[in-house]
Amino acid sequence: MGVEVRTEGITKSFGRQNIWQDVTLTLPPGEISLMVGPSGTGKSVFLKSLIGLLKPEQGHIYIDGTDITTCSNKDLYDIRKLFGVLFQDGALFGSMDLFDNTAFPLREHTKKSESDIRKIVMEKLDLVGLGGAENKLPGEISGGMRKRAGLARALVLDPQIILVDEPDSGLDPVRTTYISQLFLDINAQIDATFLIVSHNINLARTVPDNIGMLFRRHLVMFGPREVLLTSEEPVVKQFLNGRMIGPIGMSEEKDEAQMAQEQALADAGHNVGGVEEVEGIVPQMQATPGMPYREAITRRQNRVREILHTLPPAAQAAIIKDMEDVDATQQIPVTAGAGGNYDTSYEHSAGYEYDQNYARYDQPQHYDNSSAHEGAAADRFEEPPTAPYEPQQRYEDPDTGQHRRN
Numbered sequence: 342m343g344v345e346v347r348t349e350g351i352t353k354s355f356g357r358q359n360i361w362q363d364v365t366l367t368l369p370p371g372e373i374s375l376m377v378g379p380s381g382t383g384k385s386v387f388l389k390s391l392i393g394l395l396k397p398e399q400g401h402i403y404i405d406g407t408d409i410t411t412c413s414n415k416d417l418y419d420i421r422k423l424f425g426v427l428f429q430d431g432a433l434f435g436s437m438d439l440f441d442n443t444a445f446p447l448r449e450h451t452k453k454s455e456s457d458i459r460k461i462v463m464e465k466l467d468l469v470g471l472g473g474a475e476n477k478l479p480g481e482i483s484g485g486m487r488k489r490a491g492l493a494r495a496l497v498l499d500p501q502i503i504l505v506d507e508p509d510s511g512l513d514p515v516r517t518t519y520i521s522q523l524f525l526d527i528n529a530q531i532d533a534t535f536l537i538v539s540h541n542i543n544l545a546r547t548v549p550d551n552i553g554m555l556f557r558r559h560l561v562m563f564g565p566r567e568v569l570l571t572s573e574e575p576v577v578k579q580f581l582n583g584r585m586i587g588p589i590g591m592s593e594e595k596d597e598a599q600m601a602q603e604q605a606l607a608d609a610g611h612n613v614g615g616v617e618e619v620e621g622i623v624p625q626m627q628a629t630p631g632m633p634y635r636e637a638i639t640r641r642q643n644r645v646r647e648i649l650h651t652l653p654p655a656a657q658a659a660i661i662k663d664m665e666d667v668d669a670t671q672q673i674p675v676t677a678g679a680g681g682n683y684d685t686s687y688e689h690s691a692g693y694e695y696d697q698n699y700a701r702y703d704q705p706q707h708y709d710n711s712s713a714h715e716g717a718a719a720d721r722f723e724e725p726p727t728a729p730y731e732p733q734q735r736y737e738d739p740d741t742g743q744h745r746r747n
């Protein structure tokens with residue numbers, strides 16, 4: 342099973358620019374967590390800090406109990422072997438084919454024979470759907486394929502923690518869903534702890550077990566997916582609905598006057614963007630049928646049962662419904678140990694002890710108005726040529742009465 346990642350009060354600045362401060366959270370072992378937040382809020386900086394590529398000025402980062410902010414270089418080197426990292430563009434070597442790119446960490450960090458390496462590489466390339474493409478160069482394949490190759494390479498050392506930076510950047514929504522499915526399938530197969538960094542709303546709604554949000558130099562919230570997906574916190578609601586109305590502006594600055602002006606426009610009927618306001622929870626994606634059972638589901642159920650009474654009522658109700666649905670459809674072996682027997686009185690908020698800070702799964706909801714800045718634009722990719730698309734539907738030509746393709 343994947344290991345626990347815990348940050349305690351970490352603060353990171355570059356010169357005088359503070360990126361975030363006092364970030365405390367725990368990535369539960371083996372579960373999939375996602376960090377969202379507007380561009381430039383320091384999601385990638387957070388991810389790089391977890392692997393020790395950047396060092397916070399304050400606070401501690403515990404990886405499986407070892408504090409990587411104080412440990413020796415040798416210990417940090419060993420800890421890094423627990424990680425598999427998928428960077429935005431796959432970070433492949435342009436002159437190496439996919440086989441050599443994927444084999445690279447094995448050749449660098451192990452003494453495995455070439456025949457063992459071949460076996461592992463082909464297995465991982467198959468796993469990400471790239472069996473048969475091993476002789477291609479990164480420049481000859483699409484952006485989606487490059488990301489999958491990067492994922493295969495991230496998997497070869499059997500990581501216990503997988504960090505993924507913006508898996509959707511440059512990908513269309515369909516390819517983004519395919520790669521999301523891969524994350525769930527890989528999580529089912531190797532039970533690693535995942536942290537995905539993204540600002541993709543669909544991904545946030547359907548993939549993770551837990552969600553966090555960074556905004557204006559603070560962790561606004563971190564907790565079970567149901568907490569953020571039912572949150573009334575304005576910045577969370579605005580972000581998850583992708584609308585202009587709310588605290589997030591074009592740059593990070595947005596004052597009361599601008600908010601009032603935008604609200605007036607909206608009240609006058611101006612379309613403020615975003616899709617229809619999505620309330621509540623859409624079902625979480627599951628591992629593909631035939632994959633091993635995703636053990637994180639049961640562990641999370643037991644874990645969330647323990648903290649249920651500390652969560653806001655809407656999140657409680659959503660979690661209870663989800664548990665009932667999952668129990669009914671998947672007959673999950675619910676263990677009595679960790680959380681004890683579930684008390685349905687929670688459903689009616691009896692014994693409800695909601696605390697604004699909901700225990701260790703949230704941060705105070707504070708963010709200020711000072712500036713940060715916008716991040717980079719997404720890359721663009723082109724798919725390799727395939728047979729032209731043939732429309733299936735035929736239409737009757739109103740002039741001739743003949744059937745023809747559209």
Ligand SMILES: Nc1ncnc2c1ncn2[C@@H]1O[C@H](COP(=O)(O)OP(=O)(O)OP(=O)(O)O)[C@@H](O)[C@H]1O
Binds near residue numbers: 355383386387715717
């Ligand atoms: N090595 C560095 N030196 C100086 N500043 C940096 C460095 N790395 C990141 N930054 C700054 O930190 C801030 C946060 O950047 P980061 O890439 O983490 O944001 P992000 O939330 O991941 O954005 P996006 O969603 O656009 O990728 C930015 O202002 C960026 O310029």
